[in-house]
Amino acid sequence: MVEESGVASASASTIPPFSREQELTAFRDMLLIRRFEEKAGQLYGMGVIGGFCHLYIGQEAVVVGVKMAARDGDQFTTSYRDHGHMLASGMEPRRVMAELAGKRGGYSKGKGGSMHMFSREANFYGGHGIVGAPAPIGAGVAFANAYRGDGRVSLTFFGEGAANQGQVYEAFNMASLWKLPVVFIVENNRYAMGTEISRASAQIDLSKRGAAFGIPGKQIDGMDVRIVKATADEAIEWCRAGKGPYLIEAQTYRYRGHSMSDPAKYRSKEEVQKMREEHDPIEQVRARLIADGMSEDELKKIDANARKIVAEAADFATADKEPDPSELWTDVLA
Amino acid sequence: MTVNVLMPALSPTMEQGKLAKWLKNEGDAVKAGDVIAEIETDKATMEVEAVDEGVLARILVPGGTENVAVNTPIAVIAEEGEEVADTADHAPVDRVGEEDKAQKQAEAAPPVPGQTAPQDEPGEANKAATKAAVEAATPAPKATSVAKEPSATVAPEVPEGTTMVSMTMREALRDAMAEEMRRDPNVFVMGEEVAEYQGAYKITQGLLQEFGARRVVDTPITEYGFAGVAVGAAFAGLRPILEFMTFNFSMQAIDHIVNSAAKTRYMSGGQINCPIVFRGPNGAAARVAAQHSQDYSAWYSQVPGLIVISPSNASDAKGLLKAAIRNDNPVVFLENEILYGKTSEVPALEDFVLPIGKARIARPGKDVTLVSFSIGMTYALQAAEQLAKEGIDAEVIDLRTLRPMDTATIIESVKKTGRCVAIEEGWPQCGISAEIAMRVQQEAFDYLDAPVLRVTGKDTPMPYAANLEKLALPSVADVITAAKAVLYRS
Numbered sequence: 123m124v125e126e127s128g129v130a131s132a133s134a135s136t137i138p139p140f141s142r143e144q145e146l147t148a149f150r151d152m153l154l155i156r157r158f159e160e161k162a163g164q165l166y167g168m169g170v171i172g173g174f175c176h177l178y179i180g181q182e183a184v185v186v187g188v189k190m191a192a193r194d195g196d197q198f199t200t201s202y203r204d205h206g207h208m209l210a211s212g213m214e215p216r217r218v219m220a221e222l223a224g225k226r227g228g229y230s231k232g233k234g235g236s237m238h239m240f241s242r243e244a245n246f247y248g249g250h251g252i253v254g255a256p257a258p259i260g261a262g263v264a265f266a267n268a269y270r271g272d273g274r275v276s277l278t279f280f281g282e283g284a285a286n287q288g289q290v291y292e293a294f295n296m297a298s299l300w301k302l303p304v305v306f307i308v309e310n311n312r313y314a315m316g317t318e319i320s321r322a323s324a325q326i327d328l329s330k331r332g333a334a335f336g337i338p339g340k341q342i343d344g345m346d347v348r349i350v351k352a353t354a355d356e357a358i359e360w361c362r363a364g365k366g367p368y369l370i371e372a373q374t375y376r377y378r379g380h381s382m383s384d385p386a387k388y389r390s391k392e393e394v395q396k397m398r399e400e401h402d403p404i405e406q407v408r409a410r411l412i413a414d415g416m417s418e419d420e421l422k423k424i425d426a427n428a429r430k431i432v433a434e435a436a437d438f439a440t441a442d443k444e445p446d447p448s449e450l451w452t453d454v455l456a
Numbered sequence: 457m458t459v460n461v462l463m464p465a466l467s468p469t470m471e472q473g474k475l476a477k478w479l480k481n482e483g484d485a486v487k488a489g490d491v492i493a494e495i496e497t498d499k500a501t502m503e504v505e506a507v508d509e510g511v512l513a514r515i516l517v518p519g520g521t522e523n524v525a526v527n528t529p530i531a532v533i534a535e536e537g538e539e540v541a542d543t544a545d546h547a548p549v550d551r552v553g554e555e556d557k558a559q560k561q562a563e564a565a566p567p568v569p570g571q572t573a574p575q576d577e578p579g580e581a582n583k584a585a586t587k588a589a590v591e592a593a594t595p596a597p598k599a600t601s602v603a604k605e606p607s608a609t610v611a612p613e614v615p616e617g618t619t620m621v622s623m624t625m626r627e628a629l630r631d632a633m634a635e636e637m638r639r640d641p642n643v644f645v646m647g648e649e650v651a652e653y654q655g656a657y658k659i660t661q662g663l664l665q666e667f668g669a670r671r672v673v674d675t676p677i678t679e680y681g682f683a684g685v686a687v688g689a690a691f692a693g694l695r696p697i698l699e700f701m702t703f704n705f706s707m708q709a710i711d712h713i714v715n716s717a718a719k720t721r722y723m724s725g726g727q728i729n730c731p732i733v734f735r736g737p738n739g740a741a742a743r744v745a746a747q748h749s750q751d752y753s754a755w756y757s758q759v760p761g762l763i764v765i766s767p768s769n770a771s772d773a774k775g776l777l778k779a780a781i782r783n784d785n786p787v788v789f790l791e792n793e794i795l796y797g798k799t800s801e802v803p804a805l806e807d808f809v810l811p812i813g814k815a816r817i818a819r820p821g822k823d824v825t826l827v828s829f830s831i832g833m834t835y836a837l838q839a840a841e842q843l844a845k846e847g848i849d850a851e852v853i854d855l856r857t858l859r860p861m862d863t864a865t866i867i868e869s870v871k872k873t874g875r876c877v878a879i880e881e882g883w884p885q886c887g888i889s890a891e892i893a894m895r896v897q898q899e900a901f902d903y904l905d906a907p908v909l910r911v912t913g914k915d916t917p918m919p920y921a922a923n924l925e926k927l928a929l930p931s932v933a934d935v936i937t938a939a940k941a942v943l944y945r946s
Binding site (some may be wrong): 146197199228229230231232233234238239240241247249250251252255257258259260261262264265266267269276288289291292293295296299300359433450452454455456 | 644669673675676678680681683684685686687688689690691692693694709712715716719720721722723724725726727728729761763783784785840844936
């Protein structure tokens with residue numbers, strides 16, 4: 123079901139409820155991403171962060187919901203709107219922020235930047251700057267899982283703009299043909315840079331995009347972390363059972379521009395305002411926690427803690443040194 | 457009226473093949489389209505159909521005959537009741553003798569007579585614990601010993617006295633992959649037609665039988681996609697050998713080769729390696745025109761984060777492919793279709809691995825330095841032989857690895873000779889030879905007695921017409937002319 127707002131909805135009765143603990147996990151993790159991204163935006167304005175910087179604000183429920191369904195060892199691969207995925211994967215905020223700032227303490231020693239970051243220990247395989255590239259790469263990570271028979275699932279994210287890239291369908295075909303354990307998660311935030319989905323896609327129900335390859339697909343409200351989690355549970359179980367790939371179209375929304383330099387002339391302020399007021403993923407959880415008897419103070423403490431982590435990350439990133447000039451020549455070859 | 461049935465060509469590069477067997481006997485009636493015989497090369501098997509209706513009056517080449525030249529009459533079809541004279545003007549069977557073979561190899565312009573690839577299971581070689589066993593596993597080996605002098609094809613890294621066996625580059629590449637797959641369970645082969653079909657150019661022959669479908673993976677025709685999949689698998693710790701049916705199709709995949717494979721180690725601050733080999737035939741084959749004849753040596757050589765290797769003979773191909781598979785970096789391994797069928801000496805060592813980034817002096821000399829690689833070496837070596845007859849002693853360097861390029865070996869040679877000609881089949885602008893010329897003028901300017909010259913493919917797309925294609929490629933004569941020019945001789 124798709125509402126006028128463009129966000130798929132499910133009736134309240136079909137949404138599997140979260141426990142208090144799950145609500146708190148979702149709240150804490152989404153809030154950390156939100157505060158982190160807000161700070162990144164500020165640091166960009168101050169010139170601490172350069173180049174391209176794509177913020178995830180508004181989309182937090184997608185990666186957090188998937189992460190809640192994942193098991194240790196499952197891998198994450200995404201494109202360049204990737205800060206949220208890194209934090210959800212358990213990467214250290216200060217080292218992510220230092221990388222955004224191009225400092226030596228960053229995950230890539232300052233050589234990758236916002237769009238190209240990796241963490242072997244967090245099973246985070248990027249951070250890819252080429253639209254569509256995560257699809258075959260994530261399928262390749264799944265190929266390794268299937269090759270080893272280790273039961274891991276590759277969780278592969280890309281945007282609705284990337285969903286028009288040919289390599290995505292090449293990856294779908296092989297993933298299905300070889301029954302690879304990969305969940306493709308299309309984060310449909312409705313705008314590929316400035317192009318609204320209906321101006322770029324002949325079929326805007328992206329969950330159908332795997333049908334030609336026999337890949338089951340589900341279109342969901344990606345603003346509701348409970349729905350994302352429940353759908354990811356199904357998808358991951360499907361993959362782990364050896365049935366092949368699964369496609370999730372998570373309908374979401376980014377509040378900020380495509381990148382920091384986006385004038386956002388392609389949509390109205392009212393549209394953005396309406397999404398923030400009626401569908402905000404974090405506010406939904408907050409409201410449920412309050413309704414469940416949590417106090418504002420308790421939630422404020424969680425927020426304060428997120429702000430503290432982020433402030434420390436920003437301080438670290440600001441104070442950290444640039445890479446040593448000799449680093450120009452390292453890590454080119456193994 | 458009789459009709460000659462001619463030995464057909466299975467591919468643009470085929471010059472001869474084996475007439476495997478006849479499916480009809482003399483005197484049998486045949487209809488157009490009937491399969492009358494099977495022929496094979498080291499690459500493929502094909503059925504020969506009758507071209508006309510009538511009687512198979514005469515079989516001119518018996519089944520089982522090797523090295524039957526293309527266009528040789530192999531049978532005569534006559535009309536029913538027609539007399540066929542024994543002395544009909546059928547050309548005698550053009551069998552290529554051993555001498556001719558040797559001669560042709562020396563001339564090296566056409567491909568060496570196709571030897572039938574050994575059908576022995578790679579598993580057999582695995583069991584070969586001794587040199588003798590290795591030799592035994594190779595059909596009709598011509599065992600020789602490595603001499604001290606530099607050789608046109610034998611790497612200086614091979615210890616003196618090592619037993620050598622003759623094999624084609626095709627067999628050497630297959631053996632290299634099989635040996636590395638036995639050694640490391642993370643190594644697997646992926647590409648179009650690599651498994652069931654046994655390789656479009658039969659380089660992966662027998663691998664499916666030994667290693668199974670899990671490790672020898674046929675892909676759909678989807679270069680961009682499977683390059684990305686292989687790169688992802690390499691990020692996750694596997695060691696893919698990715699075969700491009702030809703490197704022409706790697707242009708579909710170049711984004712993953714450059715953006716994903718070559719850059720990720722750097723972009724991850726050294727965390728994520730991409731141990732992958734992209735291999736397949738590169739450059740011009742014969743008569744396949746512009747879109748299937750491109751040389752990518754210069755393209756991939758420009759990219760930091762890639763290693764680029766392009767061997768000229770079976771021995772280097774084996775030792776370097778094994779090194780490439782073990783290397784933790786993405787390696788672009790550029791082979792050459794025309795060289796696949798060429799036979800040369802390969803050391804019968806259990807584990808023959810060559811160093812990456814080392815050029816090889818294929819022929820020592822003092823008057824002029826000729827630098828080349830891959831099939832360019834055939835022009836360089838032949839030119840050197842002809843120059844020797846005119847009293848010009850050329851030193852020939854085989855780069856073997858294009859990136860990192862072994863500048864030191866080139867410079868050392870040029871300091872001795874004072875003259876340099878670089879030879880490649882690729883285009884001239886920003887080519888490998890342009891890079892060589894630059895390095896020589898930068899590092900040995902004071903030693904040069906003449907400007908560095910280049911012999912390259914012409915600055916045009918590859919034409920189809922046989923005469924134009926010949927003009928588009930470098931020639932031995934071009935190399936001789938350039939060598940004489942830098943020596944100010946005519």
